[in-house]
Amino acid sequence: xxxxxxxxxxxxxxxYTNHLIVEVEGVKTKSEASKLIGKKIVWISKGGRKIxxxxxxxxxxxxxxxxxxxxxxxxxxxxxxxxxx
Numbered sequence: 001x002x003x004x005x006x007x008x009x010x011x012x013x014x015x016y017t018n019h020l021i022v023e024v025e026g027v028k029t030k031s032e033a034s035k036l037i038g039k040k041i042v043w044i045s046k047g048g049r050k051i052x053x054x055x056x057x058x059x060x061x062x063x064x065x066x067x068x069x070x071x072x073x074x075x076x077x078x079x080x081x082x083x084x085x
Contacts, residue, residue, distance in 0.1 A: 001025065001084040003041070005077055009066060017072030020053075022082060023064050033058035033065050040085045041067055043077060055084070 002025050009019035027033050036055050043051045053069030
């Protein structure tokens, strides 16, 4: 299963670089997104470095999910795809 990184989880003044908002392919509702909670994710950089994480919660009503990674991702990761296991 694939997903696209939309943005960091953020507030007015802060961006939390290890919390990400992701749109998952084929998921359109909040109830479908809530079934994915707990699944593992992997982001692979262009250099081949892997950063792992997990789906923590759904985000909004259109099927986006919130992911927590073990390390923060760089800004170049926004718009890239991730794999969901």
